[in-house]
Each structure stands twice: as C-alpha cells, then as structure tokens.
Amino acid sequence: MDREVMLLILGGIIGLVGAIIGGIAEGVSNYLLESKREAGWKKQQWYDLTLNWDGKQSLRRADLRKADLRGIKLHKADLSYADLQRANLARAQLVGADLTGANLQGADLRMAVLHTTILSEADLRGANLAGVYLLKNATLDGAKANSQTQWPEGFQVPDTVVMVED
Numbered sequence: 001m002d003r004e005v006m007l008l009i010l011g012g013i014i015g016l017v018g019a020i021i022g023g024i025a026e027g028v029s030n031y032l033l034e035s036k037r038e039a040g041w042k043k044q045q046w047y048d049l050t051l052n053w054d055g056k057q058s059l060r061r062a063d064l065r066k067a068d069l070r071g072i073k074l075h076k077a078d079l080s081y082a083d084l085q086r087a088n089l090a091r092a093q094l095v096g097a098d099l100t101g102a103n104l105q106g107a108d109l110r111m112a113v114l115h116t117t118i119l120s121e122a123d124l125r126g127a128n129l130a131g132v133y134l135l136k137n138a139t140l141d142g143a144k145a146n147s148q149t150q151w152p153e154g155f156q157v158p159d160t161v162v163m164v165e166d
Contacts, residue, residue, distance in 0.1 A: 053077065080118075114138045124149050125164065 046062040053059070053074060062082040073093045080100040084107050093113045099122050106126040115134040120141045126148040129135065135152055141160045148166060151157060 050074070119143050124161075125166075129155075 043063045043065075046059070046064055047067055049057060050059060050062065050064060050067070050069065050072065053072075055076070058078045059074070059082055060078050060080050062079065064087050065083050065085045067084070067087045069087055069089050069092055071091045071093075072089070074097055075093060076096040076098075077094070078098050079094075079102055080098045081102060082099070083103045084099075085103045086106040086108075087104075088108045089112055090108050090110045091112060092109070094117050095113055096116045097114075098118045100118050101121040102119070103123045104119075104127045105123050108128050109132055110128050111131040111133070112129075113133045115137050117138040120139050120143065122140075122143045124143050125146040127145075128150045129152055130150050132152050132155075135155060140158055143161050144164050145157065145161050146164050146166050157163075
C-alpha cells in the first residue's frame, strides 16, 4: 500500500477516535453541569418556599445549607431532616417546629425562639444556641452535640443529648 494512502487512513482513524472521545467528554461534562445547575435550582426553590412559607407546605428534607433565615417565622413548620448546616437562624421563631433529624451543624441560632420545638436526633455539633429562648421546653432526645456547641448561659444539657467527639 502506498505511504500516502496509509497516512490518510491513519489520519482518518485518529480523527474518528478524537471525535468519539470528544463527544463522550462533552456528554459527561454536560451531564455534570446540568446536575449541578439543577441542584442549585432546587436549593433556590427551597429557599424561596421558606421565605414565603404560609404554614401549609412541608419543608421536610429541605436543602437550606448556609441560608440566611434571620428572624424568620416558621411556627409549627415541618423541617424534619432538613439540611440547615451553617444556616443563619438568629432570632428565628421556630415555635412548635419539628426539626427531628435536622442537620444544624454550625448553624447560628442565637436568640432564636425554640419553645416546644422538636430537636430529637438533630445534629447540633458546633451550633450556636446562645440566648435561645425556652430551650428547656424543646425536645432534645437523641440530639447530637459536641464541645463546639454553644448553649445558652446556665443551660443544663439534658442526659438525652448525645455528646460526640469533635
């Protein structure tokens, strides 16, 4: 076979392989970007729903990580298993709210109103609960805390709270 024909065939094969690899790479990158875009869109929907909460919708399993919810009123809201990691809930009114199993790691709950709030199995590691109003009436059975958790001054942590390593 002529050398030029062999180079032409080899060039075609290399081009075809390059096109296939490029197509696969583009498909994978589009999939990953779309997944990330959709996750961001869902998080924004949760945030909007929370800010405009009318007392009827469930916020169960909401993704509210790092959300600024200062002073929000969520009386009797179902926030069970919600991700509120590092959320700002300072002065939030969570009277009667259900935060069962919620992730509140590093959340700012300073001066929040937690009267009759259910915090069973909630993760309070590193949460700031300084000045929380009526925490003693909240349910803390099985809640997790660590040495980084900041409790209200003079608050006696109940035996039902599980102290875990940092």
